[in-house]
Amino acid sequence: MTITQVSVRDARFPLSGGAGTDSLHTNPVYSYATALLQTDTGATGTGLAFTLGGGNELVCQAIQLLAEPLVGLETEELMAQLGTLQRRLADHPQLRWLGPHKGVVQLALAALNNACWDLWAKAHGVPLWKLLLDLSPEALLATLDLSYVDDALTPAQALELLRQPRSQTHFLTDGYPGYDTSAGWLGYDDTKLAENIKKSLGAGFTALKLKVGSDDFTRDLRRATLVREAIGDAGSLMCDANQKWSLPEAEAACRALAPLKPLWIEEPTHPDDLLAHQRLNTEVVPGRIAAGEHFPNRIVFKNYLQAGALAYVQADAVRLAGVSEFLAVSLLAKKFGKPIVPHVGDMGQLHQHLVLFNAIVLGQEPVFLEHIPHLKPHFVHPAQVENGVYKTPQEPGASCDLR
C-alpha cells in the first residue's frame, strides 16, 4: 500500500445552544483540519487536528506545506522510519520558525502523523489498539521522536517500559468508564445544568466535569455545589477553568473549590506557566491539578512532570504531533508515575484506542476517558459509550473517518 497523494479537508461543525462553551472559548465551531493519505489500493488514512473553527484553513494549508515527503512511501517502509520522518517534518528548516513544535505547524503535523497510524492499522485490517498491542517494543520505538526528552527518557528506558508484563486486558471485553464533559458547559444556565446532571447520571456516568471561570466566581461555586450534591460523595467532580485565572486568582479559586473535593481542577491558568502550576499542584491543592490540552509538545510535558506541576496528564493526540508524540508523552508519564487522562479534541474517537494501549501495555491507572458526544453523527464509526462505559472499537483503523 503506497501513498500516492495527500489531500486535506476543512471540516467544520457548528454547535448550538451554548454547547462547547467555556470561560475563554465562547463561540466554538468544532472543526478538524483533516489530512487524507490517498493510496494505490483505494484505502485512505485519515488524520485529525482539532480547532475551534477560526484559522482551521491555516492548519489545512500547513498540512500541504509539510506533506510532500510522505508521497511515494509504502506503508511498512513509512512506519519503520516514522520517528525519523516525524523529526524531519518537525524540524523543517523554514517552517520550524513558525513554532518550533507548537501552533499551526504542530497541529498540521498532528493531522499527518495521525493519518499515518490510521493507514497502517487499515493496512493490517485491525483497529489501532490491536496494532499497538501487536507491535514489538522495537517497532513501536521506531515510530517515536524522543529528541529533547532523552535527559528524562532514553530509548533504552522506553524499551524497558514497553517490555513490562501486560495487565488489565479485561478492559478489552468489559470496556472502561467515560466521564461526562457535556453536562456543564459554561453557557448553560443552572436549570439546564441540573437537567443535564440528571440525564448524565441516568445514562450511567458517575464522573462529571463542570466548566468554571465565570466572570462571577460565586456562580462557579454555586454550580459546583449543585453538581456535588447531585452526584453524592461517591461521584467524581472535575472543575475546568480553561486558563481563565491569573495565579493569584487561581490560588483563591482552588482553595474555595477544595471543600467540594474535586478529583481535579483543570487548566487553572495559562498553559505556559509551569511555575504557577507547580505551586498550585504542590502547595495550594496538592495532587489535584490537571492540564495538558494546550501543551504543544512532549518537551512541555517533560518539564511539567519533572517539576511535579500536574497530577493528571491530559495529553491530546490531536494537539500534540499525533499518536507518535502522544505515545512519547505516555512513556514519560509512566516513567514519572502520573496517569494520562486524555483531553478529547477528537471526541474520543482516536483516544479510545490509545487509552487501551496505556492501560494494557503501560499498566496505567485510572483507565478513564472524557466523553463529548456532540459530533457523533459526523463520524463513520462513532465511539460506542453505553451505560457510561466506552466499548472497544472493532473496525480497522483509528475510528477517525468523517462522513
Place this chain on the structure above:
Amino acid sequence: MTITQVSVRDARFPLSGGAGTDSLHTNPVYSYATALLQTDTGATGTGLAFTLGGGNELVCQAIQLLAEPLVGLETEELMAQLGTLQRRLADHPQLRWLGPHKGVVQLALAALNNACWDLWAKAHGVPLWKLLLDLSPEALLATLDLSYVDDALTPAQALELLRQPRSQTHFLTDGYPGYDTSAGWLGYDDTKLAENIKKSLGAGFTALKLKVGSDDFTRDLRRATLVREAIGDAGSLMCDANQKWSLPEAEAACRALAPLKPLWIEEPTHPDDLLAHQRLNTEVVPGRIAAGEHFPNRIVFKNYLQAGALAYVQADAVRLAGVSEFLAVSLLAKKFGKPIVPHVGDMGQLHQHLVLFNAIVLGQEPVFLEHIPHLKPHFVHPAQVENGVYKTPQEPGASCDLR
C-alpha cells in the same frame, strides 16, 4: 488620523552563499509578514513579523483574520486602549486555540501591534524612541497587556519602574555598540570566517557571534578558538547553538566552550525546556545562558526569569506580540535585574528604538544590539551602524517601512 483599512504584504528576501544559516535553519529566506494600517491621511503604519520564508503566507492570512477590530479607530483612541485591545485580539475566542499566544497567530499579532506603534509615532511626527520617552508612565501602561504576569509584576509595580529617574541619555547623541552576527554563519567555511572576522574588526566591532551546533563538535571548538584568538581577550565572543543540542549534549558543549570565555552561550537547547536552561545557567555555566528569540510570549519570559534560567534576555518584538509585549518583557527583566539584549528578526530596525527606551527609561545595561546587515537595501530608512555603533534614528516612526 483614522485607520481605514488593514492590508498585508508577503515580503521575501532570498539570501545567498550561506548567509543566515545555523544548526537547524539551513536555507533561510528572510521574510516579513507585514501588516499595513492604511489611514484617511495617507500615512501608513507598518508592522513586521519575521519568518524564514515557509509559511509566511499563513502569518499574512492570520493578520487579516485578526485585523477587523482596528478598522475605524482613530490613532489616539487606539493607543489609549491598546493594552485592552491587545488582550482582546490575543484571546480571540476561536483563533486562541491555535496558540494560545504562540506560533502563527502570535506572529500575526506582532505585526499588527508593531504597525500600531509605527503609526502612532508617525502621527506624532517623531521617531518611536522619542514617542516612548515622551509618554507618561500611565499612557505607556495603557498600551500593555499584563495578564498572566501579575503575580510577578503588578500594574502598580510597572508604574513604579517607569517613574524612575532617567539615565544614560548620552546614548542619544553617542549611539551604542552593535555586535556582529554575520561573521560566523554556520554555512561559512573557516577561510570565509577568518576573512569576515578581519572585516568585522576593521568595521569597528569588538563583539562577534559565532554559530555553533555543527554535526561535528570539534568544528565548533576550532572555530570558536579561531574567533577568540582573532578578537583577543578584550573582545566578546558569543556562541549560538540555535537549539541544536539535547540537554546532555548541551552540558558537554557548554563545558567545552567555557575555557574560551564566551560572554554567553545562546539557545543551547529547546526553548520550551525551562528546566534544562535553569540547570545550564545555574550549574553548568553559571550566568552565561542567553535565550529568547523563540520564546513566544511574556509568560515564558516570566518563568525563565523566576527560575533564573537565563542571564541575557533576548526578547524580539517581531516574535513576541509586538512592541507592547516587548515592553512588558522589558519591565519584567528590569524587575528581575536581567539585561535585555534583543534578537533582531527586524534586522535592528525596530529594536534600535526599543534599546534606547530600555537604556534611558529603565536604566538597563549593557546597552548593546545585534547587527545583521543582509536586508539593508530593502528598508526605506536602514539602521545606521558606523564604526560598530548604532546611530540614533531621526525619521518619524519605527523605521520598518520596506521599499
